[in-house]
Amino acid sequence: MTVTASRGRSAVVTLVIAVLALALPTGPAGAQAAKAYRGTASVVVDTYDYCGGKFGGDLRFAGTSRYRAAARLITSARQSTGGRIERNPFHWEFYVGKIGAVGSFQLGSSTIVTSSGRDIAGNLRDPRLLLGYWVTGRSGTSWSGKLVDDHRGEGASFNHFWAQTPLVPCRNLGSIVNLHSFKEGATISGRVSSGGAAFTVRGATYDGLYRFRIDFSG
Incomplete structure (x- = not known):
């Protein structure tokens, strides 16, 4: 995989893209993949920080990274529980790179979580x-479609991007690999058939530090 980066006039690229392994993760526990489309994703990530302005604190462009990585789309029957069914023609999950590595992505149309088996009044209910x-x-x-709810409020976000993040913003004191939740409003559009899939994902992270475009063909 080849990575290129361009820099702003006074900005340093803070996102360091590591080589993404071609080995791909399996889906979450319990996911039954009816069909898997394996291919390659071409990714463009614009990086921003809040180190701009005379005294810092202003959002500024820090640079652009471009790379390619192995990717996989998994489709299966729509998820449903408790009389509710997801609002998609099929359940889908999309993975770019080795999840948890710098530059990797994880997307999913829905998930089922387990809560209390009783409501606030003590009545029995479906815990799923x-x-x-x-x-x-x-x-x-x-x-095509849109990310309409990130479920950050429930502590159950699923759509993530992993990046090398400074330990202290605007200071050269080291960094860690950290996940960044997608911001609502991200879009996906393209085609999916029995013979293949090709689509584009566009969006940004909730914290405003990254904007991305992913082109997949598989």
């Missing part, structure tokens, strides 16, 4: 709760 993230639609082979 369906959380929908994306709403997508399909017409023929065309497929």
